[in-house]
Amino acid sequence: MDYRRYGFIAAIVVVLIGIIVKLGAAQVSPASIVASMIATTIAVATPLTLGALCGICCERAGVVNIGIEGMMLTAAFFGWFGALYISSILHVGPMTSLLLGVLIAIISGALMGLLHALLTVTFEVDQIIAGTVVNLLAMGMTGFCNRQLFFGAGSAFGGQIPRAPGTLPRIHIPILADIPFIGGMFDQQPIAFTALVLVFVAHFVLFYTQWGLRTRAVGEHPRAASAAGIDVIRVRYINIVIGGAIAGLGGAYFTLESVPSFEPLMTNGRGFIALAAMIFGNWKPIGALAAALVFGAAQAFQINLQLFRDVIPPKFTFLQQSSVVGLVPYVLTLIILTGVIGKTTPPAADGVPYDRERRS
């Protein structure tokens, strides 16, 4: 059943890249267009993949998480702040600062995960509301802290704009990275690589290990899991916290890998696109990666359309508006939800608070 979906996804990506190759053929060689689009696609897909993995961790354990956006934003800020502080106040080398920044981002994401777990598992708050709390709190807190820690004489840096330690370096895998067309896949930054690796790790853990079996049992039928001696509360807590940590890594992408700066609200709704990628991928890590790549390809498509605007037939110039192509992830997800392209099956107990003592 998944093959139909993956086929659909592959078709979209190929068509999008194909259109650009055709458009740009007169100016640039196909190999460099494909390579460039693949690079853009992977860069855009990295935070989406990590966000979707966060969603999968939580939802496979039966907890809906619409707070991915907030988790990523929080991590983006604190990872950034941490790296800056360590490099400019503690005078640690840039590479070490960046890595410590990533660690701080992961921890702050995990802490937001802990908040979500506390609300949903312990207090049995409606999971959508809990996610909304996470998002709103993240937006307010990062805005507030950004101001207090960076601006004005009383800030952590005494009013100076500290010099950023840069971004995580590109890793060029020899030989593989030099393959024409697809070499770009092997010339990425560390978080992008990690995201790819994590997808397969998550797939393995979820479907081939004890922890995965238990997690899925908790997400499908928590009472059955409990009757089999599994501590539902513990499994949910750990999964949500791990999910938060993964979202934290996704947050680190924004400020430590992509660009060395933090902006209020800089995640710009990508947490919600990640949610869409998770659903589109049918709650499976590999599916989520595929979906994230589609959304990345759509954005690469739009950027390239703008670059080749002079050769676009006038009828299609509207496509270069980001608001038109920006619709792609959302519309695709809505189509998926209607069940036209294969059935989407969330974990059965997703979103249902678990009450240990409920009678019968």
Place this chain on the structure above:
Amino acid sequence: MTLVLEVRGISKKFPGVVANDNVDLDLQEGEIHCLLGENGAGKSTLMNIIYGLSAPDAGEIRLRGKPIALRSPKDAIALGIGMVHQHFMLVPVFTVTENIMLGAEEKRGLVLDRRKVSARVRELSKEYGLDVDPDARVEDLPVGAQQRVEIIKALYRNAQVLILDEPTAVLTPPEVDELLIVLKGLIKKGVSVLFITHKLREVLEVADRITVMRGGRVVASAKPEESDERSLAALMVGREVILQVDKSEAAPTHEVLEVKDLSVGGRHPGMDEVRRVSFTVRAGEILGIAGVQGNGQTELIEAITGLRRPGSGKVSLMGRDITGVGARTLIEHGVSHVPEDRHRHGLVLSYSIADNLVLCTYNQPPFGTNGVLHDGPIDLYAQKCVKDFDVRTPNTQTAASSLSGGNQQKVIIARELGRPVKLLVVNQPTRGVDVGSIERIHRELVATRDKGAAVLLVSAELDEILALSDRIAVMYRGEIVSIVPAAKVTRAELGCWMAGSQTPTVESAAEATA
């Protein structure tokens, strides 16, 4: 014989209910100990405590003389206690092997060793005569097989004490017999069994000892050889029970409901839940549909009451074709329906009694005119219903959730009988209802019949079917295998038909009415 399990002074309160009050119970090695009680007597709560699913407020559990503290089922499993729940604790999308290994996984390195577990499952299934396919997905298995998975799951964990909570409710009589044989085999191998049920017949057949619970307390202990159904029922209910319903000979007149060649689709395409069913119900009679749960009764009823679109066939009401007509229209044409699951389908628990009483008629005068509700008439009507049907409640604005099961059911019956009824469809009207309310509900059904309505009764309780019906139809695997006048049939014959084990003697409707 040695004592395996001792339960001493267990108490457990839920908001508003004392589920267990100072309960004592013990289990000896290699015996089948039956725990008997009505719904709500506190049996399941006690079992959940023994299995570590909930914590007692007071009391102590001892295993082989040593006090044990159970924080979760994990502890119970580690101590050799296994449980087969009334609602199976199986993950539907997992395979049998995965379900069995869950929580007691075998690993090779980091990876789950499915092959090793499925080999062990095959062994166990051979050893105890429990036939299952380890690689099948649980959601594709029939209930009987799912139960076998549950038992293997406990055995896989080396359970020495096996608790079975109402295991027979979902089984056909032959499956019940099979289960009882398996249990007898188990005790020979040293397993001790706690068997929970409210079915007297099984108790007498299988138990070594019997403990009766009522209202959260242990009220009696008995030995099967010294007991009979009547005495056990009295212990269970707390007074003499009239097993017979007072009713006169039926005087059926015209045909009200005619079902012809009706088929209803189900979860799996190509596998109809109801298959080419035909029967009629006349004014002034009760047609009882007997059968083990899950043989298509619910789907049949939903198709008749407009809740489910039939695949093929025809349903007529008073000669008018009503196939595929919606529930609202049927309600307006005099069809009343008391659904099987009163919490999910029958009531809005957060609503007041008054609102629940007008759930079907809120849009009709005098309750609602031109889209506006009128509280005055609604409340007057509610007070009348509460009085007429003896609903025990402080007032009509009380939330339905705070009523007892019996009173909730009376609210539904009051609602469904409170408007002119031509056809009354009732599904499991007395499940989980106290004996007092059962008697009351039975009287209402007979009275409805006597007022000239046609009554279609579905029940998994053979006693209820026998006590109320004028004619009895038996459903098995979506088909009606037999329709007979109630007076001409024995319990044993019905049991056989329900199991599909005897050549059905289908009489045509005309024959039965003759």
Place this chain on the structure above:
Amino acid sequence: MTASDSPTSGLGEKIRKLTAPWKVPALAVFTAMVVGAILIAVAGGDPLAAYAGMFEGSLGSPRAVAETLVWSTPYILTGLSVALAFQGGLFNIGAEGQLALGAVAAALVGYGLPGLLGGSVPAIVHVPATILAGGVAGALWAAIPGWLKARTGAHEVISTIMLNYVALNIVSFLLNGPMKDPAPDNVIARTPLIAESASLSPILSGFRLHWGFPLALIAAALVAWMLKRTTLGFEIRTVGANPEAARYAGMKVGRTIVVSMALSGTLAGLAGAIEVSALNHRHQLGFSQGYGFDAIAIALLGKTKPAGVVPAALLFGMMRSGAPRMQFLTQIPVDVISVIQALILLFVAADVMVRRLYRLRGERERVVITRGWGS
């Protein structure tokens, strides 16, 4: 504080009964303010001065009060929108998108209708047409997730989130393209000004407070009446409380879901339309953003009841409208308001925390609207 352990005095009893359900929301607001105060203090500010500034900025003068009510108007309507959906068992996260489309539709009718009819339109026709256009747009947009849920089971949370972004992209497209203000000196993504005849006037000259505020209050009363006193409201609440029982009772569940969503969307659309007709007189990118999530907090703080939504919206309006003055007096970043609002939502949703903190007795109330994704 239960009735049984205090001497019964008629009036006191009555007051206690009336106030009891609002104790948790009130304490949630209080606790959030205290945590906010701690945050301000840690950041080196003076919490008392900050709150004083907020108080002064929102209620300190007739103009401040008027501005607070201006802020509260869209809050009341979007809060009602979310609350109404909650009553119908639906979680409408899409108020943001419905509001934006409502605003665009209102602007379109507001500036376009005279040209279409070839001349000026009397205000008595034009104003209602403008506002209704917003309501209709919101209704249609919200009906989509309702229809998807009724038809395919697609969960409204995810479809409204997706439709939010679709709506915002559509609005962006329209304001940058077909509906862009053609004035020669305009470069901003905004619509032309609406006609004078489409503008809802201020209540008092010199103040921005407009007739949209009383309209919002009327809407609240209507929603309350509709839910409590009409058969439609009965259907919506029944489907919300137990859709299966509603189906068994012969109600058309799918239709009711679509109607609930459409009504919810109408309210959000009206919020957008009133902002256009009464306040901004056009729609522009960046106008009226962020109401969707605030509305969820307001609806929950108001216990999903219209009578609760109005005071909750007023409170949120006070905070937003008082924030600039707070910043003016203390230079504390306005983000602190967002933090406090998030904390209010936190404490209202996790009422157990509040109950434990203040040792309140009584059954916890569960706010569980969404059970499962489904699709």
Place this chain on the structure above:
Amino acid sequence: MSDNRRHFAALCLMVAATATGACNKSNKPDCSSPDVFCVGVVTDVGKVDDKSFNQSTWEGVQRAKKDLGAVTQYIETTDPKDYAKNIATFAEEKYDVVVTVGFALGEPTRDAAAQFPQTHFIGVDQFQPPGAEKKNLAGLVFPEDHAGFLVGAVAALTSKTGKIGAVLATDVVPPVWRYGEGFKAGARHVKPDIELNVVYHNDVGIDKTFSDPEWGKTTALSMIDKGVDVVFGGGGKTGNGALIGAAAKGVYAIGVDTDQYYTVPEAQKFLLTSAMKLLDDGVFDLLKQAKAGSLPSGNVVGKAGAAPYHDLDSQVAAPVKAQVEELQKGLRSGSVKTNVAPTKP
């Protein structure tokens, strides 16, 4: 029960304290006094720490605090409907000068100038259309097209591939649009056959347009893949992202607004120059005049130009430098025209 009472008492106390706090205004400066020079800043929905025009304005105002002894305060707007209210807050407190930042505040500022004739206003980046000038309002505008023109020329002259690009936040905000148009004009002026790639990020919500560095970077990278070897990044953080992208790929980057050699250190090694406008100087100068009681009205044109080449000084050929200097002189004298309108037609 008593517990509850105590909490209730605490709540009452808190409310009372807040209420009394509200009446306690003694610590506020007396702006109505002629001896106290008060300056208030109202930002657009961006913040005063946006490292862009809001922040530059605030820095100019801070200089007035230091050098002129001014009392300074800011209010950040969170919703466009508060523009007028936030301006009025300062005016009603008798602030001497209210500085409003950003094109979008143009109309509210003009309205406020009419409503509060005693208060002086400075509208940063607000072009005063002829005929609509107010006596007490100075619109501080910059010839961004000149700056863009110069860096465009630099870009075209240093490009080896003949392809240059601009990653701009938006074409709907006039200053950014003028930079972009100036850039194109300058490039074409020196090399008519240059290939120009100009991309705008008009995304949902005007606030995000300026704060999406990731988009800026990704777009710059795509351009570079296409062969572009000089990237002009303009418009807040979005532009900064483009600079970082260019630096990461080792191609020349050109900054905007301030000398971004100092604000984007990551791009220093490849930062060719920046199209600057001296916003803080402009604001400070106007404040100085305001204090002296001689705030001009109408449009005040601030200074704009190209920043030094810094690290790359040796890489830029002497003839290029000379030609750019010529152009600068020509722009000043009027002999060279950018032909860029004040706003997008």
